[in-house]
Amino acid sequence: MTKNTFDLKVGLAEMLKGGVIMDVTNTEQAKIAESAGACAVMALERIPSDIREDGGIARMSDPQMIIDIQKNVSIPVMAKCRIGHFAESQILETLEVDFIDESEVLTPADEHNHIWKHDSKIPFVCGARNLGEALRRIGEGAAMIRTKGEAGSGNIVEAVRHMRTIQGEMKRLTILSNEELMAEAKEMGAPFPLVETVAKLGKLPVPNFAAGGIATPADASLMMQLGAESVFVGSGIFKSDDPETRAKAVVKATTHYQDAKKVAEASTGLKSAMKGLDMSEIPEGERLQERGW
Amino acid sequence: MKKIGVLALQGDFEKHHQLLAELGLESISVRTQDCLERVEGLVIPGGESTTLSILMESDNFVSSIQSFGKTYPILGTCAGLIMMAKSVLDQRINPLGLLDIQVNRNAYGRQIQSSTELIQMHWKDTIHAIPATMIRAPKIEKVGDDVKILAEWNGAPVAVMEGHHIGINFHPELNKVSLFHEILFQPKSQNFHKAIQEKNVS
Numbered sequence: 001m002t003k004n005t006f007d008l009k010v011g012l013a014e015m016l017k018g019g020v021i022m023d024v025t026n027t028e029q030a031k032i033a034e035s036a037g038a039c040a041v042m043a044l045e046r047i048p049s050d051i052r053e054d055g056g057i058a059r060m061s062d063p064q065m066i067i068d069i070q071k072n073v074s075i076p077v078m079a080k081c082r083i084g085h086f087a088e089s090q091i092l093e094t095l096e097v098d099f100i101d102e103s104e105v106l107t108p109a110d111e112h113n114h115i116w117k118h119d120s121k122i123p124f125v126c127g128a129r130n131l132g133e134a135l136r137r138i139g140e141g142a143a144m145i146r147t148k149g150e151a152g153s154g155n156i157v158e159a160v161r162h163m164r165t166i167q168g169e170m171k172r173l174t175i176l177s178n179e180e181l182m183a184e185a186k187e188m189g190a191p192f193p194l195v196e197t198v199a200k201l202g203k204l205p206v207p208n209f210a211a212g213g214i215a216t217p218a219d220a221s222l223m224m225q226l227g228a229e230s231v232f233v234g235s236g237i238f239k240s241d242d243p244e245t246r247a248k249a250v251v252k253a254t255t256h257y258q259d260a261k262k263v264a265e266a267s268t269g270l271k272s273a274m275k276g277l278d279m280s281e282i283p284e285g286e287r288l289q290e291r292g293w
Numbered sequence: 294m295k296k297i298g299v300l301a302l303q304g305d306f307e308k309h310h311q312l313l314a315e316l317g318l319e320s321i322s323v324r325t326q327d328c329l330e331r332v333e334g335l336v337i338p339g340g341e342s343t344t345l346s347i348l349m350e351s352d353n354f355v356s357s358i359q360s361f362g363k364t365y366p367i368l369g370t371c372a373g374l375i376m377m378a379k380s381v382l383d384q385r386i387n388p389l390g391l392l393d394i395q396v397n398r399n400a401y402g403r404q405i406q407s408s409t410e411l412i413q414m415h416w417k418d419t420i421h422a423i424p425a426t427m428i429r430a431p432k433i434e435k436v437g438d439d440v441k442i443l444a445e446w447n448g449a450p451v452a453v454m455e456g457h458h459i460g461i462n463f464h465p466e467l468n469k470v471s472l473f474h475e476i477l478f479q480p481k482s483q484n485f486h487k488a489i490q491e492k493n494v495s
Contacts, residue, residue: 014305
């Protein structure tokens, strides 16, 4: 019998494909997410747009809140810890959350090191803006990658930039010779064996999801068409005027992302989306995507 | 050539496509009921059964899969097994009732309890040793008289067959175990990809 292996961690990530993972801050929201068809929920104290507004230090959630959500939904429950804060991830492991997000949405605890995720029994997901960053996180043990996008912005532009960057860099690796791959590994600061793997597969060795700015069914369809295998929706649902209907609409658009007619149906008659921020409204020092490396 | 459909509403449908391709079978993703007219077999993959149940209901998929199943074989893995059951101990799920079994979702625990076990599968006087990867797996609590148990683990059935349908609580597609796909979709071959098998056992 084997347990907690990397393959089993990636196995759960495989099961989450083609779905929507929703940020929730309490049991009531978690139940709404589940009955709308979310394939998992991310339990956190404040959604990213509120973290951005409130300022201060954002930390791991109170375990009680995570336990309450676990008791009330049957789908996988994920939770966030700060970048480099392995004591927080150890706590989340004792709570037996199904996935840990070492997330730039929370205030980083270590500016130099990310968590060594191979040591955990729980699978990890990490954000990335480019292929080098994605492969460094996989090297540390991440079983799933998501684009960072710009969390809490309601603006899809950064998620698109990150997904296009990663996809483009992967395509490029598939046509390089071995000596060029080594040079490329040096250039992007990525472990060579993983660079070789991507060159062979043309894709990441773990599922690649989209996050950070998805607010509408069309946003979900866009990210899926750009190569995301699932989407995370943070502030986009519970910061909108009718979370329940919007949640269902995003789920439908994610499944039927290639069917514009169905995405149109899902987009029809929704109340206002979250207001959102233009990137020029977010000073560079306050961009969450800059956290971590 | 015979085409097999893989229900692609949510879950690990990609891994089933890969396995079917390795068997030389053509497969298409089934997201709407009209796709069922183009296939002669269906895989319902793992994923989240609440999600699958909601997406099936909203598209009136339930009755079309039920009538498809009268003629063609259906293979369900994990969440797919839950969807194929007659009874699920969870009101959130509206199952298809293709297998006379009662299923309890996530009965083996959360992700931290997920495991890969070596199990024995009985098929036509041969015992096949295969790896079984159970991820937040459902448990088959009861089976009806017409249901054949193909494999057991820890005192409970983990693979069952009724008529031309098979339900499994684990993920053969993650370990490249192809015999279930072969039994249903390539009934004449019966080679069970011996090379892959032996590799898995060793």
